[in-house]
Amino acid sequence: MEIPKKLTVSASPHLHCGENTRTLMLDVLLALAPAAVMSVILFGWRCLLLMAISVAACVGFEYGARRVLGRPNSLGDLSAVVTGLLLAFNLPANLPWWMPVIGAFVAIVIVKQFFGGIGQNFVNPALVGRIVLLVSFPDAMAPAEWPLPLPYIAGVDTVTAASPLAALANGTAPSLQEMFTTATAYDPLSMLLGLRPGSLGETCAAALLLGGLYLCIRRTISPVIPLVFMGTTAAVTWACGQNPLFHLLAGGLMLGAIFMATDYTTCPINFKGKILYAFGCGLLTALIRLFGNMPEGVSVAIVLMNILVPHIERITTPKPFGYVKPKKEKGAAQ
Amino acid sequence: MKRAYGKELTKGFLRENPVLRLCLGTCPTLAITTSVLAGVGMGLAATVVLICSNVVISLLRKVIPQKVRIPAYITIIAGFVTIVQMIVQAYLPAINDALGIYLPLIVVNCIILGRAEAFASKNPVLLSAVDGVGMGLGFTMALAVMGAIREILGAGTFLGIQLLDRPMLIFIMAPGGFFVFGMLIAAANAVAKRLGRKPAQKAGCAGCPAAGACNGCEQAGGDAV
Numbered sequence: 338m339e340i341p342k343k344l345t346v347s348a349s350p351h352l353h354c355g356e357n358t359r360t361l362m363l364d365v366l367l368a369l370a371p372a373a374v375m376s377v378i379l380f381g382w383r384c385l386l387l388m389a390i391s392v393a394a395c396v397g398f399e400y401g402a403r404r405v406l407g408r409p410n411s412l413g414d415l416s417a418v419v420t421g422l423l424l425a426f427n428l429p430a431n432l433p434w435w436m437p438v439i440g441a442f443v444a445i446v447i448v449k450q451f452f453g454g455i456g457q458n459f460v461n462p463a464l465v466g467r468i469v470l471l472v473s474f475p476d477a478m479a480p481a482e483w484p485l486p487l488p489y490i491a492g493v494d495t496v497t498a499a500s501p502l503a504a505l506a507n508g509t510a511p512s513l514q515e516m517f518t519t520a521t522a523y524d525p526l527s528m529l530l531g532l533r534p535g536s537l538g539e540t541c542a543a544a545l546l547l548g549g550l551y552l553c554i555r556r557t558i559s560p561v562i563p564l565v566f567m568g569t570t571a572a573v574t575w576a577c578g579q580n581p582l583f584h585l586l587a588g589g590l591m592l593g594a595i596f597m598a599t600d601y602t603t604c605p606i607n608f609k610g611k612i613l614y615a616f617g618c619g620l621l622t623a624l625i626r627l628f629g630n631m632p633e634g635v636s637v638a639i640v641l642m643n644i645l646v647p648h649i650e651r652i653t654t655p656k657p658f659g660y661v662k663p664k665k666e667k668g669a670a671q
Numbered sequence: 672m673k674r675a676y677g678k679e680l681t682k683g684f685l686r687e688n689p690v691l692r693l694c695l696g697t698c699p700t701l702a703i704t705t706s707v708l709a710g711v712g713m714g715l716a717a718t719v720v721l722i723c724s725n726v727v728i729s730l731l732r733k734v735i736p737q738k739v740r741i742p743a744y745i746t747i748i749a750g751f752v753t754i755v756q757m758i759v760q761a762y763l764p765a766i767n768d769a770l771g772i773y774l775p776l777i778v779v780n781c782i783i784l785g786r787a788e789a790f791a792s793k794n795p796v797l798l799s800a801v802d803g804v805g806m807g808l809g810f811t812m813a814l815a816v817m818g819a820i821r822e823i824l825g826a827g828t829f830l831g832i833q834l835l836d837r838p839m840l841i842f843i844m845a846p847g848g849f850f851v852f853g854m855l856i857a858a859a860n861a862v863a864k865r866l867g868r869k870p871a872q873k874a875g876c877a878g879c880p881a882a883g884a885c886n887g888c889e890q891a892g893g894d895a896v
Contacts, residue, residue, distance in 0.1 A: 439839070447850075472840060473838075475840070
């Protein structure tokens with residue numbers, strides 16, 4: 338009994354769109370590319386070095402940790418490359434070169450591989466890497482004086498200024514009206530192009546929006562989380578009498594809302610859950626920015642909401658069609 | 672008899688280490704171990720209290736009524752803590768400053784009450800003293816190791832000697848404390864598992880989970896194969 342070769346017997350699914358973790362991660366990398374290019378244009382070649390070190394360290398730790406723990410090699414899914422790039426995006430351009438290596442160790446080994454690798458981490462690895470670096474080296478990660486973009490045009494090698502959110506805390510930030518009418522360092526166009534001090538990948542809002550648009554069109558991410566996240570932050574800051582546009586364009590809100598909060602592993606599955614999660618992220622970000630000790634709160638807000646995701650999932654589990662809630666007491670129901 | 676003393680002495684070092692294996696006294700462990708000196712000071716202060724309270728409670732174990740034993744133990748422990756605190760204040764003011772509120776809080780350290788309840792109230796005086804020495808030294812060693820890791824990585828110093836230029840501040844903060852604590856517990860468990868591993872026994876069908884499925888084929892024809 339010979340089975341003809343054309344009659345392959347297999348279990349469903351029989352059609353596959355060809356999408357897998359690697360193609361998804363490639364899409365994310367492609368979406369991050371504009372911001373990466375802009376960071377090199379804005380802050381110089383050192384960004385390239387930091388990104389290369391961060392990515393190489395993440396890939397190396399991913400390989401080494403899987404090897405030591407006796408698990409199959411997972412470099413092919415490219416998730417370590419994405420983590421490395423996102424980590425680098427969260428660092429200031431003048432950071433000592435060895436600090437990303439520590440951040441990569443925390444992100445990949447402690448947050449990701451200790452908990453079982455891709456899909457098992459309970460918080461965003463790149464963000465925890467950033468937070469550990471921020472808490473450990475506050476003078477390097479959150480300096481009072483950030484490098485200004487385009488130093489080679491200004492002709493001076495190191496020109497520094499306070500970050501926009503620090504300016505906001507000092508009360509030197511413009512109001513919504515002043516942003517459009519008066520000559521200020523923070524006019525909407527230069528904020529959109531990223532001509533302001535900040536971390537590598539967070540400054541150029543236009544590039545981040547472009548990447549986010551690409552991910553939404555490719556349906557890699559749903560636009561719900563970024564929109565609700567940014568909307569909530571803008572609404573809360575506006576309600577508290579601050580400039581909502583400035584809050585949207587300053588700090589790492591765009592980067593966090595588009596690329597960090599939408600990580601599959603650490604965000605809820607349902608539509609309702611996504612809204613709740615993104616609302617929490619936005620609210621916490623606004624509250625930390627308005628009343629907190631630190632000028633910026635996006636990373637902490639996302640990590641806190643990451644931890645709450647299992648509980649959000651529990652309260653937003655959809656009811657099956659025709660589901661009847663079981664009655665608690667038999668006597669009372671009659 | 673001699674072996675029993677040795678066993679009671681060494682069990683606190685690793686096998687029943689109060690902090691790393693029994694998870695007692697975690698509050699001072701996390702709060703104090705930002706430096707080696709504070710860790711060792713805390714450990715030794717607790718050791719002195721532990722030995723003295725173990726001895727006295729063991730002596731009084733037939734006198735203290737069952738129903739009021741906890742208040743009685745606490746009173747004895749508090750007495751010794753007060754003595755130790757006064758001595759430290761008088762002769763080691765630096766350590767007193769480093770330990771702060773955690774020195775008087777040795778009164779409520781669960782290691783001391785735990786040994787009183789679990790050991791000293793049931794065992795003779797000398798054995799209880801040896802138990803106190805072992806447990807106290809185990810506690811001191813755990814605090815010293817943890818303090819050393821946190822001081823070197825978090826402050827860049829060891830006993831005040833500068834080692835690192837750019838220390839990772841997170842290690843002397845609470846998250847770093849929890850992280851180092853967790854890593855040490857994992858390491859202690861791994862070492863204890865290795866030490867405690869018994870020589871491989873010949874597994875019979877009785878202990879095999881698949882015995883039901885294979886219908887005892889080892890007994891039937893195992894030797895022949």
